[in-house]
Amino acid sequence: MRIVFHLLIIATVTSACSSTRKEMEHAAVYEREGMYQEAHDQYTELYGRKPKVVEAHVGMKRTAQALFDRMQDKASGLYMVNDLSGGDRARQEALYFHGRMDQKGMELAWSPLFEQRRMEAARFEADRLFQAADAAYRIDRFSEAEELAAQSLRLRPDRKEAAYLLQLAQLEPRYRQGQRAMETGLWRSAFGELKRVTDADMGYKNAWALQEECRKKAAYTLAFVPLYNNALYVNNLGVGEGLLESQLSANVKQAVLDLNDPLIMLVDRDNTDELLAEQQRQMTGVYDDRYVSEAGKLLGARYVLTGKILRFDDLLRKEIEVQIQLIETETGRIHESEIVRVNKQEIARGAPRAQLLERSSKRIAARIAAFDPFKR
Numbered sequence: 001m002r003i004v005f006h007l008l009i010i011a012t013v014t015s016a017c018s019s020t021r022k023e024m025e026h027a028a029v030y031e032r033e034g035m036y037q038e039a040h041d042q043y044t045e046l047y048g049r050k051p052k053v054v055e056a057h058v059g060m061k062r063t064a065q066a067l068f069d070r071m072q073d074k075a076s077g078l079y080m081v082n083d084l085s086g087g088d089r090a091r092q093e094a095l096y097f098h099g100r101m102d103q104k105g106m107e108l109a110w111s112p113l114f115e116q117r118r119m120e121a122a123r124f125e126a127d128r129l130f131q132a133a134d135a136a137y138r139i140d141r142f143s144e145a146e147e148l149a150a151q152s153l154r155l156r157p158d159r160k161e162a163a164y165l166l167q168l169a170q171l172e173p174r175y176r177q178g179q180r181a182m183e184t185g186l187w188r189s190a191f192g193e194l195k196r197v198t199d200a201d202m203g204y205k206n207a208w209a210l211q212e213e214c215r216k217k218a219a220y221t222l223a224f225v226p227l228y229n230n231a232l233y234v235n236n237l238g239v240g241e242g243l244l245e246s247q248l249s250a251n252v253k254q255a256v257l258d259l260n261d262p263l264i265m266l267v268d269r270d271n272t273d274e275l276l277a278e279q280q281r282q283m284t285g286v287y288d289d290r291y292v293s294e295a296g297k298l299l300g301a302r303y304v305l306t307g308k309i310l311r312f313d314d315l316l317r318k319e320i321e322v323q324i325q326l327i328e329t330e331t332g333r334i335h336e337s338e339i340v341r342v343n344k345q346e347i348a349r350g351a352p353r354a355q356l357l358e359r360s361s362k363r364i365a366a367r368i369a370a371f372d373p374f375k376r
Contacts, residue, residue, distance in 0.1 A: 036066040061106045068108045079121040126155035130162050145169040171197050187218035188372045223267040223301035224252050227308035251361035267301045293329045314353040318344035320360050
């Protein structure tokens with residue numbers, strides 16, 4: 001009985017070995033025929049079931065390398081005919097395959113010429129893009145030239161000609177836009193365009209001289225005159241009369257200064273308290289446009305910005321409402337007139353009075369920043 005049992009074991013082992021050998025031979029046939037994917041799948045399936053079969057693991061790696069070499073050859077072939085985009089797509093497939101095999105513990109070798117061929121194709125494409133950018137620039141297609149030059153530069157960051165052409169494509173349309181704005185008397189707009197040019201290249205053509213010409217014509221003086229509103233203090237606000245206007249004045253002036261606008265020259269002679277006292281004493285907070293214009297002339301300002309707090313509550317409703325006007329002192333013309341509002345939804349916790357004054361002042365300054373006295 002024992003003899004029969006041993007014979008059964010031997011037969012089973014022999015059968016298993018025979019099956020493994022047949023599977024290995026089957027995979028080897030695929031490999032010899034160049035059917036590397038099928039061979040790789042066969043080796044992988046066998047190794048998954050029988051991890052002790054070292055030959056199956058070796059076959060897995062060998063066919064994986066063959067597949068990887070084939071992918072590299074495909075990409076290299078495209079690079080050699082200067083098809084960079086096609087080569088990069090094939091290269092991406094190879095990279096993905098390389099990563100998958102790396103996760104399985106199989107280190108695959110790159111062809112030593114692979115990256116060199118890609119670099120050659122990239123140089124060819126960069127040259128082609130540069131030539132196209134130059135041609136577009138010469139016929140004033142600046143946006144197209146800019147995009148093409150940027151693409152060329154991404155492929156060859158060391159190419160100075162592409163960097164220079166990119167800058168020209170960006171600066172020339174701004175320079176011309178500045179010239180056109182000057183021709184129509186839009187001095188502030190012209191200054192802005194030309195400043196963008198000189199910020200990038202101070203020596204670009206005569207942009208600096210034109211910019212200074214625009215600065216002289218576009219710059220203007222501005223004074224802020226707070227208007228006293230005695231109605232605010234009828235219901236006790238817990239502050240002395242005129243204090244809110246003084247605080248608003250300080251905040252507005254700082255907000256205008258924070259604009260860093262070279263065309264706005266803020267006139268400030270520390271006379272806020274005197275102006276408010278004069279209003280309280282003589283006019284009970286009522287200033288007409290003529291008086292405001294006279295005040296602006298005395299301050300030496302071309303424009304006067306007035307601010308009158310119509311509503312203020314920093315306890316319950318937490319809101320502020322400021323009526324502003326921008327008045328030309330010479331003519332008395334009102335260029336801007338609106339009401340600026342800030343409510344509690346726009347402020348954070350803590351110090352509501354300071355936040356309301358600061359946020360409304362910044363909003364007022366933003367209105368001034370958008371003002372162009374030369375626009376018709």
